[in-house]
Amino acid sequence: MKMNNYHLLILFSVLLLGCGEKETKKEGFSVERQKSATEQKVDVPETNTVKASERIELSNKGVGPIQSVVLNAEIDQAMAAEGKAVYDQMCLACHRVGKKFIGPPPNNILQRRSPEWVMNMILNPDAMVKEDPLAKDLLQEFNGSPMANQSLTEVQARAVLEYFRTL
Amino acid sequence: MKKLNYFIMTIIGFTALLSSCNNQGKGASSGALASSAAEKVYVAPGEHDEFYAFISGGFSGQLSVYGLPSGRLFKVIPVFSQDAEKAWGYNEETKPMLNTSHGFVPWDDAHHPDISQTNGELDGRYVFINGNNTPRIAKVDLSVFETTEIIEIPNSAGNHSSAFVTENTEYVVAGTRFSVPVPQRDMPINEYKGNFKGALSFLSVNPDDGRMNIEFQLLMPGFDYDLSHPGRGNSHGWFFFTTYNTEEANSLLEVNASQNDKDFIAAVNWKKIEEYVKGGGGTKMPANYAHNVYDDNTHTATSTMKKEVLVVNPVDVPGAIFYLPTPKSPHGCDVDPTGEYIVGAGKLSADLTVHSFTKMLNAIENKKFDGEAYGIPILKFEDVLAGTVSSGGLGPLHTEFDAAGNAYTTFFISSEVVKWKVGSWEVVDRQPCFYSVGHLMVPGGNSRKPFGKYLVAMNKITKDRYLPTGPEVTQSAQLYDITGEKMELLLDFPTIGEPHYAAGIAADIIKERSRKIFNLTDNKHKYATTSDADVKVERNGKEVHVYMTTIRSHFNPDNIEGIKVGDKVYFHVTNLEQDYDVPHGVSIIGANTSELLIMPGQTETFVWEPKQVGVWPFYCTDFCSALHQEMQGYVRVSPENSNIGLSWSLGE
Numbered sequence: 001m002k003m004n005n006y007h008l009l010i011l012f013s014v015l016l017l018g019c020g021e022k023e024t025k026k027e028g029f030s031v032e033r034q035k036s037a038t039e040q041k042v043d044v045p046e047t048n049t050v051k052a053s054e055r056i057e058l059s060n061k062g063v064g065p066i067q068s069v070v071l072n073a074e075i076d077q078a079m080a081a082e083g084k085a086v087y088d089q090m091c092l093a094c095h096r097v098g099k100k101f102i103g104p105p106p107n108n109i110l111q112r113r114s115p116e117w118v119m120n121m122i123l124n125p126d127a128m129v130k131e132d133p134l135a136k137d138l139l140q141e142f143n144g145s146p147m148a149n150q151s152l153t154e155v156q157a158r159a160v161l162e163y164f165r166t167l
Numbered sequence: 168m169k170k171l172n173y174f175i176m177t178i179i180g181f182t183a184l185l186s187s188c189n190n191q192g193k194g195a196s197s198g199a200l201a202s203s204a205a206e207k208v209y210v211a212p213g214e215h216d217e218f219y220a221f222i223s224g225g226f227s228g229q230l231s232v233y234g235l236p237s238g239r240l241f242k243v244i245p246v247f248s249q250d251a252e253k254a255w256g257y258n259e260e261t262k263p264m265l266n267t268s269h270g271f272v273p274w275d276d277a278h279h280p281d282i283s284q285t286n287g288e289l290d291g292r293y294v295f296i297n298g299n300n301t302p303r304i305a306k307v308d309l310s311v312f313e314t315t316e317i318i319e320i321p322n323s324a325g326n327h328s329s330a331f332v333t334e335n336t337e338y339v340v341a342g343t344r345f346s347v348p349v350p351q352r353d354m355p356i357n358e359y360k361g362n363f364k365g366a367l368s369f370l371s372v373n374p375d376d377g378r379m380n381i382e383f384q385l386l387m388p389g390f391d392y393d394l395s396h397p398g399r400g401n402s403h404g405w406f407f408f409t410t411y412n413t414e415e416a417n418s419l420l421e422v423n424a425s426q427n428d429k430d431f432i433a434a435v436n437w438k439k440i441e442e443y444v445k446g447g448g449g450t451k452m453p454a455n456y457a458h459n460v461y462d463d464n465t466h467t468a469t470s471t472m473k474k475e476v477l478v479v480n481p482v483d484v485p486g487a488i489f490y491l492p493t494p495k496s497p498h499g500c501d502v503d504p505t506g507e508y509i510v511g512a513g514k515l516s517a518d519l520t521v522h523s524f525t526k527m528l529n530a531i532e533n534k535k536f537d538g539e540a541y542g543i544p545i546l547k548f549e550d551v552l553a554g555t556v557s558s559g560g561l562g563p564l565h566t567e568f569d570a571a572g573n574a575y576t577t578f579f580i581s582s583e584v585v586k587w588k589v590g591s592w593e594v595v596d597r598q599p600c601f602y603s604v605g606h607l608m609v610p611g612g613n614s615r616k617p618f619g620k621y622l623v624a625m626n627k628i629t630k631d632r633y634l635p636t637g638p639e640v641t642q643s644a645q646l647y648d649i650t651g652e653k654m655e656l657l658l659d660f661p662t663i664g665e666p667h668y669a670a671g672i673a674a675d676i677i678k679e680r681s682r683k684i685f686n687l688t689d690n691k692h693k694y695a696t697t698s699d700a701d702v703k704v705e706r707n708g709k710e711v712h713v714y715m716t717t718i719r720s721h722f723n724p725d726n727i728e729g730i731k732v733g734d735k736v737y738f739h740v741t742n743l744e745q746d747y748d749v750p751h752g753v754s755i756i757g758a759n760t761s762e763l764l765i766m767p768g769q770t771e772t773f774v775w776e777p778k779q780v781g782v783w784p785f786y787c788t789d790f791c792s793a794l795h796q797e798m799q800g801y802v803r804v805s806p807e808n809s810n811i812g813l814s815w816s817l818g819e
């Protein structure tokens with residue numbers, strides 16, 4: 001299973017390199033090569049051209065335990081503070097505010113995602129990246145690097161969401 | 168070639184015989200077609216086994232975990248031996264677990280696992296197991312399947328009649344096989360007789376946290392105490408030990424310890440001794456032994472040297488200890504589920520001797536004595552004997568029981584298991600073992616409530632049973648179905664080390680309690696880094712402490728500079744994952760120790776002493792994710808006199 005993913009990944013990296021996305025740096029080397037005949041044969045499915053991380057899907061609730069979330073107009077600061085504490089311990093290793101790190105930055109996330117989707121992504125990432133098309137595309141965009149299930153409770157995930165609103 | 172053909176013919180013939188027997192048996196009882204052995208042991212991919220079997224590794228020093236009926240190996244739990252795979256005894260956290268009064272001892276001979284009990288039934292909280300060579304008792308916590316406590320036994324040597332638990336896990340008992348001078352001293356070996364002592368140790372188990380403590384040691388006459396089992400039901404409160412070398416020979420025991428027609432089973436009323444001790448009885452004796460405890464919150468073990476032990480002289484507690492004469496160097500000492508019968512397996516005879524607990528109490532009350540040994544009354548053989556099983560086998564070793572009044576005994580010399588009826592002593596079946604069987608195990612067969620169903624025989628010799636692997640070949644376990652009148656051999660599987668003895672239990676009792684992760688919020692390790700914000704590297708003279716984290720698929724920091732040749736670098740690595748089954752490993756080139764294998768939420772430490780200038784990589788050693796191959800980092804090592812300061816980073 002793991003090996004399969006790994007092979008997919010190699011294939012994927014080759015494709016990426018082939019696209020020449022990387023900018024040439026002063027030092028080091030750059031790769032400029034033509035796709036080989038075999039590579040051209042690979043059937044790349046036509047997907048959404050907007051990067052998954054930049055796509056806006058506010059009505060998608062995702063897959064998981066969360067059906068509806070009510071956000072009060074006023075941010076609950078105490079809850080947000082709890083959320084920050086959880087985030088620092090459980091998420092900081094992969095998410096940084098204001099910059100793409102292992103995963104996407106969490107600021108302004110509610111301008112791109114519904115609160116339900118965000119909480120389902122936190123609580124149920126394994127199923128999300130399999131069943132939710134957006135999450136699936138995100139996983140690809142992030143080179144197969146998994147969104148970790150950090151075993152948060154619903155209350156903790158809700159607090160993190162509140163913290164995200166402050167960013 | 169001829170030989171081979173002959174062999175095959177024999178096998179075919181034998182199988183034909185066997186199956187015809189089976190068919191007869193089955194036909195008579197059910198009329199159904201005999202289902203195939205393969206079907207009975209087949210556990211489909213993704214399905215779970217019905218039982219756990221904890222099979223000791225003997226000279227491997229470890230405890231293996233198998234599933235029954237499939238015979239699949241799930242885990243080898245390191246206990247007494249260093250295990251590089253799991254960093255057991257290699258990382259800083261677990262080194263103290265192998266500390267003893269003789270210093271760090273990285274190996275032992277692990278023999279008899281026994282599962283904790285409540286009301287005489289297996290409760291699945293702990294497995295206790297003995298280290299023979301440098302006497303120790305270990306406790307494996309079955310919520311984590313890790314060894315969490317090891318206590319050294321003073322005044323003992325060849326800790327063999329161990330580690331068996333009483334009905335409510337009040338005590339784990341550890342008896343010495345070799346008698347020794349107590350206290351140890353410089354004296355001529357041939358003055359053994361009358362001077363050496365055999366210590367029987369009673370370790371209490373705290374009902375709340377399972378913590379062990381040596382409550383008292385009985386200093387018995389200098390015999391060899393071979394095996395033991397607790398009373399149960401009516402005989403709860405007593406413990407029984409087989410003895411041999413009642414001759415007290417100190418050389419060529421092969422001959423000299425086999426002179427007496429009968430040795431003894433020692434019956435110890437531990438409740439009486441407990442009372443005596445609680446009333447202030449016994450003598451505090453200077454001692455020196457290690458008590459090592461692993462804590463699942465600090466993820467760290469501590470070793471404390473204890474300096475005193477309470478000893479009891481048997482003659483000071485009259486009416487607490489008696490000897491039951493038992494023929495021919497008995498090995499197994501087994502008590503049936505009702506607690507009424509005590510079975511002695513006289514390994515140099517063909518018969519089993521069964522004593523009756525009720526008769527024993529009568530004999531004690533009516534003073535039916537046949538002399539005494541060092542002040543301990545010897546009961547009259549005829550007055551305690553319940554019956555004899557005339558087995559026709561040779562070299563009986565050990566007996567366990569099912570829930571239907573049957574007993575199963577192994578015979579080492581004649582390589583077989585014999586089934587007999589408790590009470591009528593009649594032999595009802597015998598099946599060959601391949602070969603030289605030692606102990607056997609029926610799940611729960613050592614309790615008031617055996618689960619029955621299966622029997623596992625553990626063989627020392629396998630010769631032609633598997634593909635050859637040079638002079639050293641595997642030992643084995645054999646699984647028999649014992650639900651019918653006749654036992655049926657189902658499966659034959661290789662084991663680790665010497666499968667000395669085993670304990671089995673219904674999987675349901677343990678499965679639900681098995682932990683999935685360690686909570687990061689409970690991590691109290693002294694050098695834990697539970698948030699990426701706290702990652703750092705600190706220098707204290709030549710000591711450098713790296714507070715590192717790991718999560719799929721990177722280390723933080725993964726670039727470190729300012730390390731110098733001659734430094735002692737401690738990598739304290741915390742796994743920040745909080746998901747099931749996502750450990751990470753780590754090691755660095757030239758580390759004179761094993762890798763770490765860090766469970767989610769856990770912190771572990773390895774030491775690296777760089778000897779060469781350069782830029783040296785480290786990496787994740789456990790295939791953890793699609794980007795596992797990217798999980799790597801570098802440490803820059805400068806000359807000893809360099810003035811490059813410490814710096815560290817990730818992603819810069």
Ligand SMILES: [Cu+2]
Nearest residue numbers: 751787791798
């Ligand atoms: Cu890894």
